[in-house]
Amino acid sequence: MIGKLTSPSTIKYIMEKYDFKFSKGLGQNFLISPFVVEDIVNGAQINEEDGVLEIGPGIGVMTQAMSEQAKKVVAVEIDSYLLPVLEETLADCENVKVVPGDILKIDVAGLLKEEFDTIRPKVVANLPYYITTPIVMMFLEEELPVSDIVVMVQKEVADRMMAPPKTKAYGALSVAVQYYSEPEIVTTVPKTAFMPQPNVTSSVIRLKVKKSGVDLKSKKLFFAVVKDAFSKRRKTLLNCLSSGGLGLSKDFLRQAFEQSGIDGVRRGETLTIEDFAVLANTIYDLQNQA
Numbered sequence: 001m002i003g004k005l006t007s008p009s010t011i012k013y014i015m016e017k018y019d020f021k022f023s024k025g026l027g028q029n030f031l032i033s034p035f036v037v038e039d040i041v042n043g044a045q046i047n048e049e050d051g052v053l054e055i056g057p058g059i060g061v062m063t064q065a066m067s068e069q070a071k072k073v074v075a076v077e078i079d080s081y082l083l084p085v086l087e088e089t090l091a092d093c094e095n096v097k098v099v100p101g102d103i104l105k106i107d108v109a110g111l112l113k114e115e116f117d118t119i120r121p122k123v124v125a126n127l128p129y130y131i132t133t134p135i136v137m138m139f140l141e142e143e144l145p146v147s148d149i150v151v152m153v154q155k156e157v158a159d160r161m162m163a164p165p166k167t168k169a170y171g172a173l174s175v176a177v178q179y180y181s182e183p184e185i186v187t188t189v190p191k192t193a194f195m196p197q198p199n200v201t202s203s204v205i206r207l208k209v210k211k212s213g214v215d216l217k218s219k220k221l222f223f224a225v226v227k228d229a230f231s232k233r234r235k236t237l238l239n240c241l242s243s244g245g246l247g248l249s250k251d252f253l254r255q256a257f258e259q260s261g262i263d264g265v266r267r268g269e270t271l272t273i274e275d276f277a278v279l280a281n282t283i284y285d286l287q288n289q290a
Contacts (some may be wrong), residue, residue, distance in 0.1 A: 002274060004035045004193045005089060007194055015058055018085050028057050029081070031126065033193035038285040040204050042122055043186030044150040051121035053112065055103050055135065058082065060089040061287065067093040074115045078102045095283060103135060120147040129154050129200075133173070136207070138178040149207040150186065152227060157204035170269045172230045176223065179214070179273055180217055181207035214277040221246075222280040228266030230277070237271075238264035248283070256282050 004010055013031055016022060022028045031037055040062060046052060046069040057063045057075035059082065067073050068186045077083060085101060090096050099111065112121065123139060123146050125132070132153050138142045139149055153161075156169075161177040162185060163169035177183055184203040191197045214223045228244025229237055238257070257264040260282040262275060271279070 004034075005059055006032050006037060007066065007106055008032055011059065011195055013034050014085055014089075015133060016120075017266045018081070020081055020085065023079065028058065028128070029194040029196060029198050031061050031193060032195045033189075036187065036189050036193045036204075038123065039187040040126075040150065040152075041069065043204060043206055044122055044148065046070045046122060047192070049119075051119040053116075053121045053123045055123065056124065056127045057086060057098070060086050060093075060210075061095055061217070062126065064089055064093060066124065067096045071095065071288060073118075074111070074121075076101055076103050076106070076111075082199035088144075099225070104131075104138065104153060109142070110137075114141065119243050120145050122146065122148040124150045125251075126152045127156070133157065137176065138208070140207075143180075147209055149181070149209065150204065151207075152189065152202050152204050155188060155201045158205045161205055161207075164199040165269055165272050168269075171233075172226050175226045175273055175276060177207060179212050183207050208217070214274055215281075216277055217281045217284040221284055222277060225280045225283065226276055227273065233267065233269065236265045237262070240268060246283075252286065256286055 011032070046066055048069065049072055050070045051075045052066050052070045054063055054066065054073055054075040056262050057077050059248050063073055063075050075086070075096065076099045077086065080100065083098065084247065086098050090098065095114065125135065127135065132151055136149055136151060137145055160169045160171060161183050163174045186206050189202040189204060191201060219232045224246055225241065228241050228246055231244055232240050238250060238253055241248055253264060255281065260279045262279050
């Protein structure tokens with residue numbers, strides 16, 4: 001009989017029973033703090049009408065907790081060794097479905113439609129840190145039909161996602177996350193909340209997905225401008241954009257700065273999302289003049 005899933009002794013029992021070993025390659029760290037699990041579930045604001053897409057359920061700690069509050073939970077797990085574990089730990093959770101696979105390789109849009117139909121589910125994930133940001137940006141950039149994304153990340157990454165302009169942490173990730181969502185820190189998680197312990201302090205961040213408040217003539221151009229603007233943080237916008245991937249000349253850029261009302265000697269970290277939108281739209285207009 002499997003006991004409380006946050007108990008280290010229970011985790012050790014599961015590992016022995018199923019001959020399971022933590023995978024460094026998959027960055028596996030299991031939560032052993034019931035308080036953190038509670039904070040995450042409460043922070044996700046899950047109710048009985050909600051669908052939840054969980055990525056990386058592990059042994060089912062958060063899955064169990066969320067199944068008690070959600071209408072339906074679909075958990076995607078990449079590690080085939082954990083599938084029989086989940087079959088046992090989630091045996092009593094009738095509203096949970098486990099889907100084997102890699103979230104970056106499966107048809108996520110198709111999965112959402114098939115499992116949740118018209119419900120915009122909440123995404124909840126405790127993932128290896130090296131893969132969290134690409135997964136978050138996949139959901140945001142592809143504008144997949146989800147209402148919230150609640151993820152565990154390194155505290156430094158959460159700080160970057162939250163950072164306002166004119167701060168050291170503000171950068172391309174800040175702009176991208178805040179363009180698509182309203183970020184909010186749910187809780188800070190110490191190393192001791194995991195087994196095995198990671199080397200960093202973590203944060204749980206909730207991204208409430210929104211429609212952007214800025215009008216863009218080309219989203220692709222907007223993000224290319226943002227990327228180039230932060231490519232050399234100590235350089236001016238003029239120098240960053242003229243040496244960036246867009247291949248814009250300094251003469252062209254001077255014209256764009258003049259028409260947009262944005263000073264080319266400023267640095268990227270001083271621009272708001274609205275500033276970047278104005279600049280990108282001006283560049284678009286100049287490039288498309290007859």
